Structure formats: structure tokens, C-alpha cells
Amino acid sequence: MLLQNTTDVNYQGVDTNVDYQSTRARQCVRAAFEAEKKRVDNQSKIDAKQPKIVEKLVWIEDEYKPKCLTHKIGYYDSFKESNEEKDFRANVNRAELAGIYDEVLGLVKEGQLPDGFEGRIEWIELANRYRRLIEPLDISNYHRHLKNEDTGPYMIHGRPNRYKHAQRGYEHELLKAGRSAEEIKRSDCGSCFWAEVEELRRKEYDEARVKKLEELLEGWIRDKEVDDEHIFLEDSSFRKWWQSLPEVHRRGSSLQVRMG
Incomplete structure (x- = not known):
């Protein structure tokens, strides 16, 4: 007569190993559900910040840039000089937007947003709008504080990941629209135009x-x-x-x- 394995069967004839596996499976399902719920909640919180992002970008587009035009200097140079109240407000907006986008990028990198978040066209377009409009101000700020002398060129040592991430999303959309990878690579980074100008200004021709x-x-x-x-x-x-x-x-x- 074969002896039963007492480690697998309890005194009532119930397979305890199967029971443990069933409990463990339920715990895993519950944990996965809670994790996804947390990701969805995070997305809702980020989505709720969209109006604030748009409001600050619209102020730069519709108020700050036109005021700079009247001085025939442009908003990059005006921000670099920062002689007026409007420049101070632009800097506050720049800093607040940086905080929001760094938070979003942190959640993306940690896997704390739903899988489809990065592919949502409204966020891709908003991030691209942000990059085009605000990165010149970051470059201006970088050179205003002479960080290029202390740290090195903006493109090598100073460019924040939030802009790199936004640019990758933009380039992915260009690929989907039919532009070749070679052409995209050749076109480089338009929002970094001023970084290249600053480098060239400081060198011999x-x-x-x-x-x-x-x-x-x-x-x-x-x-x-x-x-x-x-x-x-x-x-x-x-x-x-x-x-x-x-x-x-x-x-x-x-x-x-x-x-x-």
C-alpha cells in the first residue's frame, strides 16, 4: 500500500498545496487590480492638470510673445534680459510647467500610468506644443545664468528629459505620417535652435x-x-x-x- 504525502493533503483529505496556490492567485489578481486602479487614478489626476497647462501656454502665446514683439527683440532675448514684470511671470509659468511635466515623466518611467497613456494624441500634441514654446525659455535661462560655462553646452549637459521625451513622441508621429527615419534624424531638434545659436556665437566662424x-x-x-x-x-x-x-x-x- 502506497503512503500518502502528508505535506500535500491535510487530515480532511484537502490538497493544501492547491488551496495555497488558489489563495496566492487571488492575491495576485487583487494586487494587479489595485495597481491598475492606482494607474487610472494617476491618469485622472494628470488629466485634471491639462487646463492649467493650456492656460499657461496660452498666456505665453497670446500675451507674452506679442508684448516682446513690440520691443523688436523677440521672446527669447526678452526672457534672457528679464528686465520687466512680464519676464518674471513667464519664468513662473516656465517653472510650474516644468514641475507638471517632470511629474508626468516620473510616473511614466515608474510604470504608474496606464499602458496607453503615452500613445494618447492629446498628450503628444500638448507636450509638443509645450516643447516648442517653452524650451527656448529654458535655453535662455541656461545661458542667462552662464550654466554653459559652468556645466557645458546645453545639448550635452543641460537639456531636461521632459523635452527629449516630448521630442520622441513628436518624431513617432512623424514616422506614422510617412516621414522616413533618416529624414527625421537629419532634421535634428528645432526647439533647440537657440542652443546652437548660442554655441556658434561664442566660437570662431x-x-x-x-x-x-x-x-x-x-x-x-x-x-x-x-x-x-x-x-x-x-x-x-x-x-x-x-x-x-x-x-x-x-x-x-x-x-x-x-x-x-
Whole structure:
């Protein structure tokens, strides 16, 4: 007669190993349900911040930028000088938006938002709008505080992950729309236009690098990555730098007509 394994069967004839597995399975299902509920709750909290994000972006677009235009300097240079109350308010908005987007990115990286969150077109478009509008202010702030001298170039040492993440979402949408990966890679980062200008302004004339920037700029303007209404203003630091380039370069430049 075979002996029963007493570790698997209790005195009432119930398989305790199966009972343990069933309890463990229920606990796992409950934990998974609670985790997903937490992710959905996090998404609801983030979604509730959308109106605040839009409000701050609209203020930059409809109030701050037009006021800067009246000084013929553009909002990048105005923010860098920060001589007026409007610049202070723009900085407050910049800091608050950074906090919101860093929170969102942190939740994404920790897996604390539903799987489909990153693919939601409304968030991709809002993040792209944010990147295009606010990253120039971050670059301006970086150079205003001379962080390029202490830390190094913005593109290597200073660019926040929130902008890199937003750019990847934008590039993914371009791929879906039919643009080739090679073309996307070649087009580089339009919202970082000012970072390249700042680097070039501090170096001796580099013909190849300047020509590359000019070529990229046409595409960035077309794709609304760069606001041409501001960068070509009379007192824009970009315009002043470009006019300091060798005459032979300026005569053959694709920007000659825009510069007048």
C-alpha cells in the first residue's frame, strides 16, 4: 500500500498545496487590480492638470510673445534680459510647467500610468506644443545664468528629459505620417535652435556648422518648430550674430532675403 504525502493533503483529505496556490492567485489578481486602479487614478489626476497647462501656454502665446514683439527683440532675448514684470511671470509659468511635466515623466518611467497613456494624441500634441514654446525659455535661462560655462553646452549637459521625451513622441508621429527615419534624424531638434545659436556665437566662424544651421532652419520654420516672426526681428540676437558673419557667407546664404 502506497503512503500518502502528508505535506500535500491535510487530515480532511484537502490538497493544501492547491488551496495555497488558489489563495496566492487571488492575491495576485487583487494586487494587479489595485495597481491598475492606482494607474487610472494617476491618469485622472494628470488629466485634471491639462487646463492649467493650456492656460499657461496660452498666456505665453497670446500675451507674452506679442508684448516682446513690440520691443523688436523677440521672446527669447526678452526672457534672457528679464528686465520687466512680464519676464518674471513667464519664468513662473516656465517653472510650474516644468514641475507638471517632470511629474508626468516620473510616473511614466515608474510604470504608474496606464499602458496607453503615452500613445494618447492629446498628450503628444500638448507636450509638443509645450516643447516648442517653452524650451527656448529654458535655453535662455541656461545661458542667462552662464550654466554653459559652468556645466557645458546645453545639448550635452543641460537639456531636461521632459523635452527629449516630448521630442520622441513628436518624431513617432512623424514616422506614422510617412516621414522616413533618416529624414527625421537629419532634421535634428528645432526647439533647440537657440542652443546652437548660442554655441556658434561664442566660437570662431565655422562655415560648415553655420550652413547646416541655416539649412535646418528652413525646415524648422516650415514645421513650426521655430517662430520666424521672432528670430528675424531687428534687435534679435540671432539677427545681430548673423549680420556679423563674413560678407561672402551672407551674400550666398539662403537667409539673405529674410535678413533684408
